[in-house]
Amino acid sequence: MKLQNKVAVVTGAASGMGKAIAELYGKEGAKVIVADLNLEGASAVAESINSNGGVAKAIQVNVAKLEDIENMIDTAVNEFGTLDVLVNNAGIMDGFEPVGDITDERWELIFDINTKGVMRAMRKAIPIFLEKEKGNIINIASTGGLNGAHAGAAYVASKHAVVGLTKNTGFMYAQKGIRCNGIAPGAVMTNIAASMKNVNEFGASRAQVTQGVIPRAGQAEEIAQVALFLASDESSFVNGTIVTADAGWTAAF
Secondary structure, eight states, X not given: OTXXXXXXXXXXXXXXXXXXXXXXXHHTTOEEEEEESOXXXXXXXXXXXHHTTOEEEEXXXXXXXXXXXXXXXXXXXXXXXXXXXXXXXXXXXXXXXXXXTOOHHHHHHHHIIIXXXXXXXXXXXXXXXXXXXXXXXXXXXXXXXXXXXXXXXXXXXXXXXXXHHHHHHHHHTTTTTEEEEEEEXXXXXXXXXXXXXXXXXXXXXXXXXHHTTOOOOBOHHHHXXXXXXXXSGGGTTOOSXXXXXXXXXXXXX
């Protein structure tokens, strides 16, 4: 098993990509903290991992709250003794609003969850990793973090920030035994659309220009396989980079 005796925290793990990552990590031998705002869903995922011979614990986490994030990392250490892998997967979409239509409230909410929550979890994990001289951070970005056409202004900006944070962290701690990489999924079959409210007609129409050339939608399990590679020692020389997983969508432009 590729993650034997590793301790992993996965945010947004009650459904979609987070669920697939948590379940695969558990199958590969990791002890998993299944973190999500939806405690019922997180508990179901943890129970599934445990019933299949793995080890997991569910915890309710609102990644927009500092105290929840710090408690999440503390729980991993208290329950399993340490932390080896942090997967920042939790995120929400905007409503495709262009900058002329975005509200301060929507902007701040999206950055609190998609960007500040990622930074805070990383900041809390770094001292643990520095003490061990080993650690692994995987941030779920987006193809929207690499170009401007896949969502509205707030989401795109928040994911570009995650890409920059990932690259900076990979570089800064490269000689400290810490790796930090990101995954930029393209269109994946998840329930993130449920977080979209009051879709902006103009912004959505502009985004459709690129959506028309999507080769196919991916499955959450396909992103989980990339996350497994990045969490394992097989990717030991991969650091500070973003792995695009989009079936070739963004290769066109």
